[in-house]
Amino acid sequence: MKIPVAKALFNSHSYSEYRKLISDLLLEGKSTGNEQSEDLTHYSTLNETRMNRLGKTIKITEENSLKLKSLNSEYIWLVISEGWCGDAAQLLPIINKMAVESGKIDLRIVLRDENEELMKLFLTNKNKAIPILIVVDKETGSVLEKWGPRPKSAADLIIEYKKEFGVIDETAKTNLQLWYLHDKGLSTQEEIINLMQNL
Incomplete structure (x- = not known):
């Protein structure tokens, strides 16, 4: 195992531990990560509400449930995240439900800013984009x-928006959240299951 991965796993959180960490920090008016700001704390608060809602409403389709249960090995899904990340808030509740549903996947979560070495191995277009599921x-x-x-x-939506307007602003973020709302976690389920079946 790559040393950064082993180190990250050693310091990782379960889904419930990760949720508790975010909630506890918010009680102190803080967010996860090295940088602290009103904006990041605001996003973390929004994300906590989002994750609570998605935890109750997200469904794994019957077909996807069968596919997850029929995986022929056991896996660890190591996710790089932060509490203020809007995409992570949309995706982690789905990823968690998929892991639980499978009975063969142990979900572990690490914070990006605490795992610099690991993050450097999984950059997206040279950026520290999260969440990343390993x-x-x-x-x-x-x-x-x-x-x-x-x-x-969702990625295409943001790329197109940036091409047209040159920035990722609040409108882009709102469009992205609406995309997630309409998609109901189905694209995420399909993409991750295809990936698992192709291993």
Whole structure:
């Protein structure tokens, strides 16, 4: 196993520990990460509400449930995240439900800013985009695949917006959140399951 991956796993959180960490920090008026600002704390608060809602409403389709249960090995899904990240708030509740549904996947979450070495191995266009899901073989500890920071259609939406307007502003972020709302986690399920089946 790559040393940064092993180190990250050693310092990782379960989904419930990650949620508690964010909630506890918010009680102190803080967000996760090295940088602290009113904006980041505001996003973390919004994201906590989002994750609570998605935890209740997100459904794994019957077909996807069967596919997850029929995986032929055991895996660790190591996700790089931060509490203020809008994409992570949309995706982690789905990823968590998929892991639980499978019975063969152990979900672990690490914070980007605390795992610089790991983040550098999984950059997107030279950027520290998150969340990144790293698929680790539970038996051998080897990294098999990665996915993220968002489903392809959502990524395309942002690329197109940036081409047209030159920036990612609040309108772009709102459009992205609306995309997630309409998609109901289906693109994420499909993409991650395809990836797992192709291993």
